[in-house]
Amino acid sequence: MAASLRSLLQPHIASTFLQQIGYGNQLTWCRNLVLTKRLLQDDAASIEVEADDEESGATSPKRQVVDVGTSIRYLDSKAFQEGYGDKPVWFHYRRNFKGQIAPKTRKTCVRSGELATSSPCPVCRDEYLVLDAKNTKLLEQFISPFSGEILDSQKTGLCQKQQKTLELEVMRAQDEGRIEKQLPFRTYNYDDYKS
Amino acid sequence: MAASIPFRATMSYSKLFTQLAHLKVRWRGFASSSKVLCASSEETASPSYGNTTERDPFPIFVDNEVQDLLSKITGFDILKVAGPHKRHLEKPKYRLLTDAELKGEMAAARDRLSKRLQIPPYMNPRKPNVTPLAVDPDLAHFDTSNYVFTDVTFGIKDRDRTVVVRETDGTLRIAPWDVRDRMNQIYNPREGKEYLKPQMFDEKNLERMIWEKKYVYILDRACCQFEPDDPDFIRTTHRVYKAVDSAGDHDDLRSTRHFGSLAFYLVWYKMADSLLLDMLKRDFASDAADLVKLYSIVHPQSACTTSLKQLSSDSNLAAVVQVYIDTTSTLSSELQLALQALEDAD
Numbered sequence: 001m002a003a004s005l006r007s008l009l010q011p012h013i014a015s016t017f018l019q020q021i022g023y024g025n026q027l028t029w030c031r032n033l034v035l036t037k038r039l040l041q042d043d044a045a046s047i048e049v050e051a052d053d054e055e056s057g058a059t060s061p062k063r064q065v066v067d068v069g070t071s072i073r074y075l076d077s078k079a080f081q082e083g084y085g086d087k088p089v090w091f092h093y094r095r096n097f098k099g100q101i102a103p104k105t106r107k108t109c110v111r112s113g114e115l116a117t118s119s120p121c122p123v124c125r126d127e128y129l130v131l132d133a134k135n136t137k138l139l140e141q142f143i144s145p146f147s148g149e150i151l152d153s154q155k156t157g158l159c160q161k162q163q164k165t166l167e168l169e170v171m172r173a174q175d176e177g178r179i180e181k182q183l184p185f186r187t188y189n190y191d192d193y194k195s
Numbered sequence: 196m197a198a199s200i201p202f203r204a205t206m207s208y209s210k211l212f213t214q215l216a217h218l219k220v221r222w223r224g225f226a227s228s229s230k231v232l233c234a235s236s237e238e239t240a241s242p243s244y245g246n247t248t249e250r251d252p253f254p255i256f257v258d259n260e261v262q263d264l265l266s267k268i269t270g271f272d273i274l275k276v277a278g279p280h281k282r283h284l285e286k287p288k289y290r291l292l293t294d295a296e297l298k299g300e301m302a303a304a305r306d307r308l309s310k311r312l313q314i315p316p317y318m319n320p321r322k323p324n325v326t327p328l329a330v331d332p333d334l335a336h337f338d339t340s341n342y343v344f345t346d347v348t349f350g351i352k353d354r355d356r357t358v359v360v361r362e363t364d365g366t367l368r369i370a371p372w373d374v375r376d377r378m379n380q381i382y383n384p385r386e387g388k389e390y391l392k393p394q395m396f397d398e399k400n401l402e403r404m405i406w407e408k409k410y411v412y413i414l415d416r417a418c419c420q421f422e423p424d425d426p427d428f429i430r431t432t433h434r435v436y437k438a439v440d441s442a443g444d445h446d447d448l449r450s451t452r453h454f455g456s457l458a459f460y461l462v463w464y465k466m467a468d469s470l471l472l473d474m475l476k477r478d479f480a481s482d483a484a485d486l487v488k489l490y491s492i493v494h495p496q497s498a499c500t501t502s503l504k505q506l507s508s509d510s511n512l513a514a515v516v517q518v519y520i521d522t523t524s525t526l527s528s529e530l531q532l533a534l535q536a537l538e539d540a541d
C-alpha cells in the first residue's frame with residue numbers, strides 16, 4: 001500500500017510525506033492523504049471537465065487566473081501594502097528543509113492548475129502576483145538595485161518555473177527599456193571615424 | 196575569407212561558393228571604391244534643418260579647440276562621474292597606503308574617471324551604397340536567397356571590413372548598412388550590442404522613457420547599440436536632446452559624456468539660448484562664455500563671430516556673452532536679466 005502511494009505522489013511530496021510519518025503526526029498524515037486524493041482526482045477530472053463545470057461551475061477548485069492589469073493595480077493597492085508592507089514579497093518567506101544547506105528549489109508549485117504543495121513559493125502563493133514585463137514594480141523586487149542582476153532563487157525561494165518566467169520577463173522588460181540593465185562603457189577612437 | 200549563407204549550408208554549395216567568391220572580384224579593391232560609392236549615392240531621409248545638414252560636423256567636432264571647450268563645459272563633478280552605476284558586485288579590497296601612495300591612487304582614479312567623459316562622435320547620418328559592383332545576369336536565379344560574403348581577416352576593424360552581397364538576380368553589391376552591422380556583430384561581437392535593435396528605441400517606448408526622464412540611460416544604451424553615424428542613433432539622440440532642451444533638464448546631463456554632444460547639437464542648429472540661460476542661472480559664467488566661443492567656431496560666418504573678433508582678447512566673460520545676446524539671441528530679454536543678476540552678484 002505504502003509503495004503504491006509513494007509512486008503516486010510527486011517526489012518532493014513523498015519526502016515530506018514520509019518525514020511526517022516519522023513524526024507520527026496524525027493531522028499531517030490526513031492532510032497529505034487529502035492532497036493525494038485530489039491529485040488522483042485531477043487525472044480523472046481532466047477528461048470530464050465540461051460535465052463538472054455544468055454541475056458545479058461556482059465551486060471550481062482550480063486556481064484563479066489573474067491578468068496583468070489587475071496585478072499591477074494590486075501592487076499599488078492598500079491590500080498589498082497591508083499584506084507585505086515595504087518589504088519585497090519574498091522577504092518573509094521561509095523554506096522548509098532539513099539540515100543547514102538549502103537544496104535547490106522545487107520545479108513547480110502548481111500542477112494541473114492547482115497548488116500541489118503546502119508551502120508554495122512567494123509568487124505562487126499569491127495568485128495576484130503575475131510576473132510580466134509590464135509589471136515592473138514586482139520584477140524590481142527580484143532584482144538587485146546595486147548590480148541590476150536577478151537575485152538567486154536560493155535567496156528568494158522562487159520555484160524553478162517561476163524563476164525561469166522571471167528571467168524571461170526581465171529580459172523582455174530590459175528590451176523595452178522598462179528596467180535598466182548593466183551597460184559596458186564604450187570607448188571611441190576618433191581616428192576610425194575620419195574618412 | 197569566410198562567408199555566411201542565410202538559412203542553409205550544404206556540402207554541394209561549397210564549390211559554387213568558391214567560384215562565386217572569386218568571380219570578377221578583386222577583394223582588396225573595395226576599400227577604396229566603397230568610399231567613392233558612398234559619396235556618389237543618394238542622400239538618406241535626414242531631418243530638414245536647412246543648409247546645416249550639408250556641412251559635415253565631424254571635422255569641426257574633433258578639432259582640438261572644440262574638444263577643449265566641450266570638455267570644459269561638461270564639468271567634472273566627481274560624485275556624479277564616479278556615482279553608482281550597475282555592474283557585477285565584488286568584494287572591496289583593503290590596502291594600507293602611505294600618504295604619497297594615496298595621492299598617487301587618487302590621481303590615477305581621477306584619470307580613469309576623466310576617460311568616462313569621452314564624448315561620442317557627432318556625425319551626419321551615413322549614406323546607403325546603391326551602385327552595384329558587378330552585374331552578372333548569367334548568375335540570375337542561382338539560388339532563392341542572397342549570399343553574404345564577409346572578410347574576417349584577423350585584426351581588421353569593423354568599419355574597414357569588406358561585406359558584399361550576391362543577390363538572386365546576379366548583382367554583386369556592397370552590403371547595406373544593417374546587414375553589415377549584423378555581420379560585424381556575428382564575427383566580431385561587441386559587448387552591450389544586441390543582434391536585433393532593442394524595442395526600447397521604437398517610437399512608443401522611447402517617448403515613454405523620455406517622459407520618465409531616463410535621458411542618460413537612453414543615450415548610454417544608444418552608444419552601446421549603434422554606430423555614431425547610424426541614422427537610428429542620430430534620430431534617438433536628437434530626440435533626447437530636444438526633450439532635454441525643452442524640459443530644461445540640462446543639468447541631468449552635466450558631468451556625463453553626453454553633455455558635450457548636447458551642447459554641440461544645440462549650437463549646430465542654433466538653439467543654444469535656453470542652455471545659455473540655464474548656465475547663467477546656475478552661475479556658470481565661464482561655461483556660458485565658452486559656449487559663445489563654441490558658437491563662433493561652429494558658425495564662422497555669423498554676426499556673432501565678427502563682433503567677437505572686434506573684442507579685445509582680455510575682455511571679461513560678461514562681455515563675450517553680451518555679444519551673443521546682442522547679435523544672435525532669440526531670448527535676449529531673459530538672457531539680459533540673467534546676466535545682469537550674475538554681474539550684480541559679483
Ligand SMILES: [Zn+2]
Nearest residue numbers: 109121124159
Ligand atoms: Zn512556485
